[in-house]
Amino acid sequence: MSRPLSRWRDPLTALGLAAGPVVALGFTRFAYALLLPAMRGDLHWTYAQAGGMNTANAAGYVIGAGTAVLWARWIGDRAAFLGALAVSALVLLLTGTTADYPALSLLRFAGGVTTAVSFVLGSALAARIAAGGGHRRAASLVALYMAGVGVGVVLSGVLVPSVLADGGDAGWRAGWLTLGVVAVLAVVPALLALRRVPPVAVAAGSGLSRAALTGLAPGIAWYVLFGAGYVSYMTFVIALLREQGLGTSGTATFFVVLGLASVLATLFVWGRLIGRLPGGRAPALVSLLVLLGVLPVLLLPAGLPAALVSAAVFGSSFMAGPTAATVLARRALPPAGWTAGIALLTVAFSVGQAIGPLVSGVLSDSGGVAVGLWLSVGLLAAAGLVALFQRDTGPTAEPERPAGSPDRAAAAAVR
Structure with missing residues (x-):
């Protein structure tokens, strides 16, 4: 392999794996916020019903995250990642074929299971690309992977409003079908990237010890609160903006700005910063910035x-949460335990995501959408405080490679 191509190999592998979060979070999770007003209008849902749909998705996410390690043991982490991604694309397509609430809830649940499996295993695969390098390099490559979420948000912000502009509220079906077609195409770069990730068996003894669980406890609590806080905003912010008079073009602009801010900050800020901040400082900082991103639509x-201020601030920080969690697991655990650690943290994240939208929806039905979004502010404030109790519990950081080494060259490629 030529030297220039070798230099870009690891970053390109991480970008290929990023097709996972494009589908898992960018489409399955966050595009629902764009489609929700149309679905509510066409299907006559309450906010509690709308929040319950996301709760079904998050409940599936809990199960998917909790079983990701088992799938990796049974069929291999690469096959499980790719298979879950393919099924997620199928679920998106099927979501556009029915208006039955129980059927849609079941599809949202199934989508939660498969997207969690692909996201957890993809995070572990992305972390493994940097094996042998330092934590800063690992954070940069994981950030490349997480940038797929912002890409998915941008694509959703471009595709969904254009479909709804033609079909009105009834166009939500075509919106899901469009996302499903793009998700099918996303399987191709993921497959190509997997060929660059060497297979590693997930051993039966690669779980977490009691000491590891104790050390991760503040991080686990932080991730529950963070998940509940940020997803409540992502679920209902478009509904709030529509209530405030923002039209289709305005909400589309909001979503595109949010996605672009996520991509740029994840690539050029958080990949470097998270690798430098010890303990729970990175999660606490992320929680604070996400909280500040919620406030403009409530106070201005x-x-x-x-x-747009809310989109820029929130978008630039919300996906730093999963990046921080992945790096935290990598710091606290040996390589054999990374998948289990990431899975456990993702379960905690999913529990928060299951609770947040339902409670926020109930509050929104009783007092308005803004009341429900204030729940996000309180949860994110609590998350930031809890995160400060997290300490680095694993081995010290791996030494960085000398300048000029292949690993250092690869690190430079993503900075």
Whole structure:
């Protein structure tokens, strides 16, 4: 392999794996916020019903995250990642074929299971690309993987509003079908990237010890609160903006700005910063910034400027949470335990995501969408405080490679 191509091999592998979060979070999770107002209008849902749909997705996410290690043991982590990604694409397609609430709930649940498996295993695969390098390099490559979420949000912000503009509220079906087609195409770069990740058997003894669980306890609590706080905003912010008078073009602009901010910050800020901050400082900082991103739509005069400020601040920080969690697991555990650690943290994240939208939906039905979003503010504040109790519990950071080494060259490629 030529030297220039070798230099870009690891970053390109991480970007190929990023097809997983494009589908898992960008489409399955976050595009629902864009489609929700149309689905509520066409299907006559309450906010509690709308939140319950996301709770079904999050409940599936809990199960998927909890069983990801088992799937990796049974069929291999690469096959499980790719298979889950393919089934996620199928679920997106099927979501556009029915208006039955129980059937949609079941599909959202199934999508939660498969997207969690692909996201957990993809995170572990991305972390493994940097084996032998330092934590900063690992954080940069994981950030490349997580940037797929922002890419998915941007694509959703471009595709879904254009479909709804043609079909009105009834266009939500075509919206899901469009996302499903793009998700099918996303399987191709993921397959190509997997060929660059060497297979590693997930041993039966690769679980977490009691000491490891104790050491991760603050991080686990932080991730429950963070998941509940951020997803409540992502579920209902478009509904709030629509109530405030923002039209289709305005909400599309909001989503695109949010996604672009996520991509740029994940690639050029968080990949470097998270690798430098010890203990729970990175999770605490992320929680604070996400909290600040919620406030503009609640405190500033309603309109596009407030929405764009919120999109920029929230978008630049919300996907730093999963990046911080992945790096935390990598720091605290030996390589054989990374998948189990990431899975456990993702379960905690999913529990929060299951609770948050349902409670926020109930509050929104009783007092308005803004009341439900204030729940996000309180949860994110609590998350930031809890995160400060997290300490580095694993081995010290691996030494960085000397300048000029292949690993250092690969690190430079993502900075």
